[in-house]
Amino acid sequence: MEQTWRWFGPNDVIQLNHIRQAGATGVVNALHEIPYGVVWPVAEIEKRKAMIEGDKSLDLRWSVVESLPIHEDIKIGEGDLTPLFDNYRQSMRNLAQCGVTMICYNFMPVLDWTRTDLRAPLPGGGTALRFNAFEHAAFDVHMLERPGAEADHKPEVLARARAWFDKASESDKKQLLSNIMSGLPGAFDRYDIPGLRRMIARFKGMDAAGLRERLARFLREVIPTAEEVGIRMGIHPDDPPRPLFGLPRVVSTEDDLAHLLDAVKSEANGLTFCTGSLGAGVNNDVPAMAKRFADRVHFVHLRNVTKEPDGSFQEAEHLGGDVDMVSVVTTMLEEQKRRKDAGDPRWRLPFRPDHGHELLDDVGKKTHPGYPAIGRLKGLAEIRGVMTAVASIKGLPV
Template sequence: MEQTWRWFGPDDAVRLPQIRQAGASGIVTALHHIPYGVVWSVDEISKRRDMIADDAELGLRWSVVESLPVAEAIKLGEGDLAALFDNYRQSIRNLAACGVTTICYNFMAVLDWTRTELAFRLPGGGTALRFNADAFAAFDCYILERPGAEADHSEDVLRRAKAWVARASQSDKDRLLATIMAGLPGAYDRYDVPGLRRMLDRYHGIDHAALRANYARFLREVVPAAEEAGVSLCVHPDDPPRDLFGLPRVVSSADDLQFIVDACPSVANGITFCTGALGAGAQNDVPAMAARFAPHIRFAHLRNVTKNADGSFMEADHLGGDVDMVAVVTTLLKEQARRKQAGKANWRIPFRPDHGHELCDDIGRGTHPGYPLIGRLKGLAEIRGVMTAVASTAGLPM
């Protein structure tokens, strides 16, 4: 499996030599400065590719795009989308022309990954990302004041949410909004409360069936161009894998993944298998899903979560938490071996250590939330150890 690392570009506090020190050889990055829906030009792509490969001693390459964003109008099925589809197809072609042929994207409405705490304190003083059901309900019901929101939360969670609001200062509420917005990377729009209400209003009447239909249309429009260019598109699951703010989520379960691969059957229509995003859903048997969808996995995010019965969860150690990481890695290595035996040229599955704990000298360093250096280095080292042990024992290629 190709060891990769997410890098947010030249402004990232984590530098390319440090990524090489961590043991990664592939870079996962995106052109975050380009607005949604605008073509990624060959010039801009080449500039980022060459920046990564500039120091030959490091031996780094741009392995995966994360993400080539889908414009909100496409998710909404809103207006004349021909130009947006054309632009997305052209970006795919331009990336392929520059040698970047694995593209991660998501189809989450309005928000990307969502948490309520960015620095939950761990024993010893490290910090982790956390999703608290009561804080989320407090925001949904009593700050955002979304009509009908109370029906989406249990009585116990609502009771604790009211208590949260009662003791919260305005700065607490502002911090919670900023935390919920933190999953939108790069220069993407952040919303204040009125702005978020307006975005949610645009989705009025869009249910699961409608969003699935819009997603299937997107796949039919762009997958043929990806296949022709030799590109693998791989969708990232919803994070967390549940409806939020009344917005439907359609990449949250095994049923959803089956719908996606069936909606546009193609070698170019693949999956980013994120053990943390899927693992946050009580309905998901992550090792079983890895085995079921292994032929469609083109990229993997390996991290772990610990769940609570009320829907809360926390980012755990990469080999801790609720997901059997050894079982997942074993499945991915076996799938690689199958592809190699079948003569596939690109048989290795790129993976990256996803969200890590903020540890040691990274605390207060100002890295992107969830993306410190040391916590991810620790996770990559642990996963590398699992890979080595499994591959050696089972006689599988790394």
């Protein structure tokens, strides 16, 4: 599989030569500075591509766009959406014109990936991303004050949430808001409490069926263009795979994945298979899902989580946690062979080590939450070892 690395552009403290030192050759990048819904101009795409690929000694390529974001109005289904769909399609055409033909995107309303603790302590002094169910409930019930929020949380979680809130300082509450907002990368509005209430209110009355229909509409609008220009679209699962703050999420379960793939039956309509996002779902059998949907996977995120009975979870080591990573890697290598044998010129699957522990010299550095260099380097090395061993034993192409 193609070893890739998420890079946040020229302001990222992790530099392109560091990516090459890690052993990756593909760069996962986006034009985060361009607001949602605005066309990505060819000139800006070419400028970023030249930045990534200009130093031939590094032998890097811009292999995946993560993400070409979807404007919130499309998820709401509000107003005349023609200009937004037109702009999205034009951005796709411009990317394809520049030779960038893999797009990762998500359909999570309002918030992207969500954690309540960005520096949960690890043995020896490292840190990990963590989702505490009681902190989520404290924010939902006592800070956001969402009507009816209590019904969405277990009684024991509500009790801990009340206790946390009662003793929390204003600094604690401010930090929790900041942590929850930190999953929104690049060009975005970080909401304060009133702003978040207003955004959530725009989805009032929408259930999972309604959001599914808006996702299906998006796919019907853009997949024909993807087919036309040779782009493969890979939707990222919800993270965590459950409703948050009363907002529905529809890319969380095996049934969800089957539904969206059936909505528009096209090779261009595929998945970003994220073992960590899916792994946080209590009822998700991630290795089984990998086998079922392997032929529609276009991009792979490999990370692991450890779940707890109250709904909390923490980012684990890449080969630790609840997901059988060896099984998933084996499935993806077998799928690669199937594609290669079928003559698919794009048979090699791009993957990246997703999220990593903050370790060693990275502790305290201003890296994007979840994206320190050393923790991801450790994860990439571990996965590379699994990949090499499995390929050797089974006679599969790497």
